Amino acid sequence: MLYIIILCLFSLTNAFSYGNVAVIGATGNLGKAVVHELCKNKISTKILNRQNNSSNLINLYNEYPNIKIVNGDVNNYESIVKLLEGVDTCIAVHGSKRKTRLTDIIRRNVNDLNHPVNVNYLGMINIINAAKITKTKHIIRVTGNGEKPWSIPSIIINLFGSMHKAWNYAGECELRDSNITYTIIRPGIMHNDIDTDFSLILRDNGMFLHPTKISYSKIANLCLDCITHPNVKNSTLTAITTQPGYGTSSWIPLLKNVKSDTKEFPDKLLIILKHYIAVSIISIILVFLINVIIKNMLLLPVINRISWMIL
Numbered sequence: 001m002l003y004i005i006i007l008c009l010f011s012l013t014n015a016f017s018y019g020n021v022a023v024i025g026a027t028g029n030l031g032k033a034v035v036h037e038l039c040k041n042k043i044s045t046k047i048l049n050r051q052n053n054s055s056n057l058i059n060l061y062n063e064y065p066n067i068k069i070v071n072g073d074v075n076n077y078e079s080i081v082k083l084l085e086g087v088d089t090c091i092a093v094h095g096s097k098r099k100t101r102l103t104d105i106i107r108r109n110v111n112d113l114n115h116p117v118n119v120n121y122l123g124m125i126n127i128i129n130a131a132k133i134t135k136t137k138h139i140i141r142v143t144g145n146g147e148k149p150w151s152i153p154s155i156i157i158n159l160f161g162s163m164h165k166a167w168n169y170a171g172e173c174e175l176r177d178s179n180i181t182y183t184i185i186r187p188g189i190m191h192n193d194i195d196t197d198f199s200l201i202l203r204d205n206g207m208f209l210h211p212t213k214i215s216y217s218k219i220a221n222l223c224l225d226c227i228t229h230p231n232v233k234n235s236t237l238t239a240i241t242t243q244p245g246y247g248t249s250s251w252i253p254l255l256k257n258v259k260s261d262t263k264e265f266p267d268k269l270l271i272i273l274k275h276y277i278a279v280s281i282i283s284i285i286l287v288f289l290i291n292v293i294i295k296n297m298l299l300l301p302v303i304n305r306i307s308w309m310i311l
């Protein structure tokens with residue numbers, strides 16, 4: 001009898017339902033919103049702290065009793081093992097902030113630890129391998145849709161953000177093939193405002209939806225709902241907002257319809273190659289156009305003078 005009462009009491013606590021959670025990317029815009037939700041629900045949380053790069057926010061996290069800080073980096077496998085020890089769910093919302101440099105054409109990007117090839121791809125492999133060792137049950141990863149290398153947003157993000165989209169997709173593929181329970185969330189365009197007239201839409205199986213604005217806090221809510229919802233196991237979700245009345249006000253009714261991935265996702269190498277080809281072709285066109293514009297600007301005074309002389 002006593003055993004049943006203890007079990008009932010225990011099941012009422014969040015600790016029982018959510019287990020222990022780790023957050024990677026806790027100082028980012030989305031990471032802050034996720035940690036805020038975890039603190040609000042008093043969920044036992046470990047966060048990864050990049051000692052040299054992270055903001056002072058990490059000092060603030062020190063004050064919360066449910067938070068434990070682990071120093072490290074996704075490029076450092078040992079630190080990820082330390083982070084995931086005793087953790088049930090890992091929420092990975094990290095991402096490279098690196099801007100493209102001209103020298104990228106000749107340099108080996110893998111030598112730069114801030115490059116997306118390391119942060120979004122090889123870092124994801126470190127997380128997967130660490131999760132296998134520590135027996136972490138579930139990885140929730142926030143990426144973006146990387147299946148359309150020729151789309152204008154993909155080209156712009158890749159062109160200026162060191163091929164961020166390509167390597168985020170490669171990381172997704174590793175997670176899907178890892179044999180670890182995963183949930184991949186592809187949000188719309190995230191922002192800090194509070195959605196007032198929001199109406200939420202969620203699609204599974206990596207279905208493409210035109211990206212619309214969605215707040216960091218709504219995606220943070222979704223990350224938390226995914227920790228406990230049974231339907232999200234091994235699913236790739238697209239999460240956006242729509243016009244009021246066309247969606248729902250919370251994720252719960254939408255999560256009820258989610259199913260595990262059944263689609264065959266495009267091959268990792270082929271997609272990476274397409275991203276690089278798309279960016280290379282657009283770069284060549286841009287260089288050509290800039291060249292033509294500069295030449296015309298230089299020739300313009302000469303043409304002007306000649307036309308005056310003729311007149």
Ligand SMILES: NC(=O)c1ccc[n+]([C@@H]2O[C@H](COP(=O)([O-])OP(=O)(O)OC[C@H]3O[C@@H](n4cnc5c(N)ncnc54)[C@H](OP(=O)(O)O)[C@@H]3O)[C@@H](O)[C@H]2O)c1
Pocket residue numbers: 024025026027028029030031048050053054055072073074075093094095096097113114119123142143144168186187188189190191
């Ligand atoms: N913003 C959008 O509209 C949007 C849309 C779709 C998908 N996404 C994806 O959502 C994710 C989060 O977005 P966000 O706007 O919150 O990004 P963000 O503000 O740029 O935050 C990035 C986070 O990643 C961490 N990080 C960077 N390199 C790391 C490393 N080597 N090891 C560990 N952590 C590292 C950063 O830590 P430091 O503070 O220490 O640098 C920071 O906490 C990204 O992966 C992005 O691709 C964003």
